[in-house]
Amino acid sequence: MKSFIALYEALDATTSTNAKKAAMVKYFAQARPEDAAWAVYFLTGQRLKRLVNTRELREWTSEYSGLPDWLVEESYEHVGDLAETMALLTPEPGPSELQLPALSVMVEQVLRPMADLDDEQRQAIVVRQWQSLPGNARFVFNKLITGALRVGVSKRLVTRALSELAGLDSGMIAHRMMGNWQPTAEQFQKLISKEHDQDLEDSTPYPFFLASPLEIEPNALGLARDWSAEWKWDGIRAQLIRRNGRLYIWSRGEDLLEGRFPEIEQAARDLPDGIVLDGEIMAWRDGQPLPFARLQTRIGRKKPGAKTLQQAPVAFLAFDLLEYDGQDIRQRPLADRYSLMKTVLPTQCGQLLLPGRIEFSQWDALARLRESSRERGVEGLMLKRLNSTYQHGRKRGDWWKWKVDPFTFDGVLIYAQPGHGRRSGLFTDYTFAVHSDQGLVPVAKAYSGLTQAEIDELDRWIRAHTRERFGPVRSVDAVHVFELAFEGIARSKRHKSGVALRFPRIHRWRRDLKVDQADQLKDLEQLIAD
Amino acid sequence: MASDVLVPSAGGLYCAAGNFWIDPLKPVERAVITHAHADHARAGAGEYHSTRAGLPALKARVGADDRHQSHEYGEVFELGDTRVTLFPAGHILGSAWVKIESDAGVWGVSGDFKRALDPTCEAFHSNPCDVWVTECTFGLPVYRWPDTAIVIEQIQRWWDDCRDRAVPAVLFCYALGKAQRVMAELAQRTDRAIWLHGAMRPLVDAYREAGVDLPDTRMVSEAEKGERFQGDLILAPPSAAGSPWMRRFKNHSSGFVSGWMRIRGNRRRRGYDRGFILSDHADWPALIETVEDMQASRVITIHGNGEALSGYLKAQGLDSERWNLRASLSDGA
Numbered sequence: 014m015k016s017f018i019a020l021y022e023a024l025d026a027t028t029s030t031n032a033k034k035a036a037m038v039k040y041f042a043q044a045r046p047e048d049a050a051w052a053v054y055f056l057t058g059q060r061l062k063r064l065v066n067t068r069e070l071r072e073w074t075s076e077y078s079g080l081p082d083w084l085v086e087e088s089y090e091h092v093g094d095l096a097e098t099m100a101l102l103t104p105e106p107g108p109s110e111l112q113l114p115a116l117s118v119m120v121e122q123v124l125r126p127m128a129d130l131d132d133e134q135r136q137a138i139v140v141r142q143w144q145s146l147p148g149n150a151r152f153v154f155n156k157l158i159t160g161a162l163r164v165g166v167s168k169r170l171v172t173r174a175l176s177e178l179a180g181l182d183s184g185m186i187a188h189r190m191m192g193n194w195q196p197t198a199e200q201f202q203k204l205i206s207k208e209h210d211q212d213l214e215d216s217t218p219y220p221f222f223l224a225s226p227l228e229i230e231p232n233a234l235g236l237a238r239d240w241s242a243e244w245k246w247d248g249i250r251a252q253l254i255r256r257n258g259r260l261y262i263w264s265r266g267e268d269l270l271e272g273r274f275p276e277i278e279q280a281a282r283d284l285p286d287g288i289v290l291d292g293e294i295m296a297w298r299d300g301q302p303l304p305f306a307r308l309q310t311r312i313g314r315k316k317p318g319a320k321t322l323q324q325a326p327v328a329f330l331a332f333d334l335l336e337y338d339g340q341d342i343r344q345r346p347l348a349d350r351y352s353l354m355k356t357v358l359p360t361q362c363g364q365l366l367l368p369g370r371i372e373f374s375q376w377d378a379l380a381r382l383r384e385s386s387r388e389r390g391v392e393g394l395m396l397k398r399l400n401s402t403y404q405h406g407r408k409r410g411d412w413w414k415w416k417v418d419p420f421t422f423d424g425v426l427i428y429a430q431p432g433h434g435r436r437s438g439l440f441t442d443y444t445f446a447v448h449s450d451q452g453l454v455p456v457a458k459a460y461s462g463l464t465q466a467e468i469d470e471l472d473r474w475i476r477a478h479t480r481e482r483f484g485p486v487r488s489v490d491a492v493h494v495f496e497l498a499f500e501g502i503a504r505s506k507r508h509k510s511g512v513a514l515r516f517p518r519i520h521r522w523r524r525d526l527k528v529d530q531a532d533q534l535k536d537l538e539q540l541i542a543d
Numbered sequence: 544m545a546s547d548v549l550v551p552s553a554g555g556l557y558c559a560a561g562n563f564w565i566d567p568l569k570p571v572e573r574a575v576i577t578h579a580h581a582d583h584a585r586a587g588a589g590e591y592h593s594t595r596a597g598l599p600a601l602k603a604r605v606g607a608d609d610r611h612q613s614h615e616y617g618e619v620f621e622l623g624d625t626r627v628t629l630f631p632a633g634h635i636l637g638s639a640w641v642k643i644e645s646d647a648g649v650w651g652v653s654g655d656f657k658r659a660l661d662p663t664c665e666a667f668h669s670n671p672c673d674v675w676v677t678e679c680t681f682g683l684p685v686y687r688w689p690d691t692a693i694v695i696e697q698i699q700r701w702w703d704d705c706r707d708r709a710v711p712a713v714l715f716c717y718a719l720g721k722a723q724r725v726m727a728e729l730a731q732r733t734d735r736a737i738w739l740h741g742a743m744r745p746l747v748d749a750y751r752e753a754g755v756d757l758p759d760t761r762m763v764s765e766a767e768k769g770e771r772f773q774g775d776l777i778l779a780p781p782s783a784a785g786s787p788w789m790r791r792f793k794n795h796s797s798g799f800v801s802g803w804m805r806i807r808g809n810r811r812r813r814g815y816d817r818g819f820i821l822s823d824h825a826d827w828p829a830l831i832e833t834v835e836d837m838q839a840s841r842v843i844t845i846h847g848n849g850e851a852l853s854g855y856l857k858a859q860g861l862d863s864e865r866w867n868l869r870a871s872l873s874d875g876a
Binding site (some may be wrong): 025026027031078080081083084087088092093094097098099102165241433436437438439465532 | 657683684685687796805806807809810811812815816817848850851854855858
C-alpha cells in the first residue's frame with residue numbers, strides 16, 4: 014500500500030495530465046502485478062461493494078475521536094467528503110515500526126472479508142486500521158471503504174499510462190479492460206502483455222466510440238457528401254454481442270443487461286454468429302420512439318413483468334457493425350461497415366431495427382430537417398465521417414452530435430445545500446421553483462452552469478439570507494431568478510410539482526428578472542408530450 | 544446579567560466605559576487595533592491605539608500621521624473608565640490581544656492569534672480574564688495543524704523538486720505575516736535568494752527594519768528581460784494567481800500556504816498543485832487550550848464558524864455564545 018499511497022500523493026500533487034500519467038507509468042512499472050491490478054481497478058473509478066454504511070462510519074468516528082456526533086456532522090458538512098472528514102477527525106497515530114500491508118493484501122484480506130462480518134467486528138477492523146494508518150494512508154483506506162478514489166484521473170488516462178508502459182496501442186488496452194475484467198495478477202499481466210488477444214472472453218465488448226458536441230456550423234466540416242447523418246436517439250447506448258451461440262448486451266457503463274430486455278434478446282437470436290452491433294436501446298412502439306421517461310421504468314427492472322413489457326416496449330436501434338464473421342472490422346471505413354450491417358440485418362427483425370441513414374446532399378437541407386427533431390422524439394442529429402474508423406473514447410473529429418437547443422425556463426432559487434469534492438464547503442447544489450396555485454413549487458435541482466465567481470457570490474448571499482436549516486439544506490429568501498435549460502419533461506408522481514425534468518442545468522443568472530417574472534408551472538406542463 | 548463591557552458595533556466591538564472600538568470596520572472616534580490585516584484595521588478613525596511593534600504595518604495600511612498612539616506589550620494605559628493592556632497574540636509581527644479591566648470585570652479580546660511558534664513575532668502570552676472573546680476562523684475539529692517543521696520541510700522538498708525539473712516554484716501566501724514567516728523559516732535552512740511580487744516589498748522591508756532575519760530577496764519587477772526563474776522560488780499574494788503577471792513563469796508549479804489547505808477541496812477548487820498547511824490562526828485544539836489558559840467562565844466567539852465552538856464549550860459546562868460582528872455593520876451603529 015505504501016507505493017500506492019505514494020502514487021495517490023503524486024496524482025493529487027499536480028494538475029498536469031502529463032505528470033499524472035508519468036506517475037502512473039512509474040507506479041505500474043515497479044508494482045507487483047497483484048497490487049497493480051487493484052490499482053487499475055480503483056483508479057478507473059471502480060469500487061468495492063459497500064462494506065459499511067455511512068451512518069455507522071460517522072458513529073464510529075464520533076466514538077473513536079471522542080467528539081459529539083453533531084460536531085462530526087458539522088465537520089462533514091464543512092469538508093464535503095466523508096472519507097476525508099474521518100481522516101481529519103481521527104487522531105494521528107504515533108510513529109510505528111508497522112509495515113503497511115500491500116494493496117492487494119489490504120483489499121483481499123482486510124476489506125473484502127468485512128462483508129461477512131457483523132457490525133461490531135467491522136467496527137473493530139476499521140478502528141484498528143485508523144489506529145495504525147498515518148495521514149494519507151488513513152484517507153485512502155477510508156476512500157476504499159466508502160467508494161471511489163476520485164483523484165482526478167480518467168479511465169482514458171489510466172489506459173494511456175498502461176499503453177505507454179506496455180508499448181501497445183491504447184485502443185488494445187482499452188479493449189482488454191472492457192467487460193468482465195477482474196483485478197487479479199494474471200489479468201493485469203494480460204492487460205499489458207505483448208501476446209495476441211486470443212483469449213479475450215466471448216463476452217468482452219469493444220470500447221465505445223463517443224461523439225463530441227458540434228459547436229460550429231456543419232458546413233465547416235467540409236463537403237456534405239463525405240458525411241453520413243442519423244437521428245440522435247434518446248435512449249441507452251448499448252453493444253449487442255453474438256458469439257459462439259451466446260448473446261451479451263452491454264451498456265456503455267459496462268453493465269451486462271442480461272434478462273432486462275427479453276424482446277431484444279428474442280430478436281437477436283436470429284442473428285448469425287460472430288456479430289457485434291453498436292446501437293441504442295429505445296422505448297419504442299409502432300415504429301415510433303416513446304419518451305425517455307418510459308424507458309426509465311425498464312432500466313431498474315432485472316426481470317420485467319408482463320405489464321411493464323406491455324407498457325414500455327423496447328427496441329434496439331443498430332447504427333454500427335464492429336465485428337463481422339468473428340473479425341474485428343473497426344478499422345474499416347464507416348461506409349463499408351454500414352453496407353455489411355445491411356447484409357446481416359434486414360430493416361427490421363423483431364425488436365431489432367436498422368433505422369438507416371438520412372439522405373441529404375446539402376447542409377442547409379439537413380439543418381432544416383434537424384428543426385423537426387422534437388416532433389420526431391429525437392435529440393437532434395449525429396454526423397459521422399463516411400471514411401472514419403471506429404475509434405474509442407471521446408475523440409474529436411469524425412463523430413459529432415448536433416443536438417437541438419434545449420428547453421429553458423426561469424426558476425426561483427429556494428433551497429441550497431453544500432457541494433462535494435471540489436465544491437466542498439460551498440453552497441453549490443441548488444433547488445429551483447416556479448409559481449403555481451400553491452405558491453412556489455420546486456421543479457428542478459441543478460449543480461452546474463455558474464462560473465466560480467458567481468458561485469462564490471451566491472454562496473455569500475446564501476449564508477447571509479438563510480431562512481431555515483434542515484440538516485445541510487438551507488431555505489433562502491426567494492429573490493434570485495435563474496434561467497435553466499433541460500432536455501425533456503414528463504409527468505411524475507414522485508415530485509411535488511407533478512413533473513420531472515431531464516438533465517436540468519443553469520444557463521444564466523437572470524439578475525434582470527424579479528421573482529414574479531419567473532415562469533408558471535402551467536408553462537412547463539404545456540411542454541409535456543404524451 | 545450585568546451589562547456587557549463590549550457590544551458588537553461598526554463591524555468591531557464597542558466599549559462604552561472606555562469609549563473606544565476594537566478593530567472597527569467603519570470610521571470611529573477612537574480605535575484599538577489588534578493588528579494591521581485589512582479585516583481588522585481600516586482608515587478613518589480619529590485616534591489609533593496599537594502596539595509599537597505593529598505600528599509600521601498599521602501606518603502602511605491606514606496612513607501615517609499624528610493620530611497614532613503606540614504601546615509596549617504589557618503596558619497598562621487608561622481609556623475612559625477602563626484600563627487597557629495589549630498582550631502578544633503570536634499572529635503576526637506586532638499583533639496583540641486586548642485586555643480590558645473595568646468595574647464590570649476583566650475582558651479579553653483575541654483579535655487573531657496562534658499558539659505555534661513563529662520566528663517573526665512574539666509568542667502568545669496568556670493572562671486570566673472573566674470573559675474571553677475568541678476568534679474562531681478555524682473553529683472545527685477538522686482543523687489541526689501539523690508541526691511547522693514538517694510543513695517547511697514539505698515546502699523545501701517541493702522547491703528542490705522544482706529545481707530538479709528546472710521549473711519556477713510559485714508560492715502564494717498573504718503578503719503580511721505569512722510571507723515573512725515562510726521566508727524566516729526557510730532562512731534557517733537555505734541561503735538561496737527568493738523572488739518577490741511587488742506587493743510584498745514594503746512589508747518585507749518593515750519586518751527587516753524590526754530586526755527579523757529574512758533571506759536575500761529580489762524583485763520580480765527588476766528581473767532581467769528573458770529571466771526564466773527556473774528552479775527559483777517566487778512569493779506572490781493569492782490575488783496574483785491567474786493574472787497576466789503569472790505568464791512569465793512558464794511551466795511553473797504552484798503552491799498555496801494556508802490553513803485552508805487542510806481541506807483537499809479548497810486546494811482543488813483553486814487549482815493549486817500543492818497546498819501547504821501553515822496557518823497564523825489557532826487550530827481547534829489551540830482554541831480550546833487557550834480557553835482553558837484564559838480561565839474564563841464565559842466565552843464569546845467572533846470571526847468564523849462560532850456555532851460549533853460555542854456548542855462544544857457549552858457542552859463542557861461553560862457559558863458561551865456567538866456574536867456576529869459583520870451584522871453590526873448594517874445596524875447603523
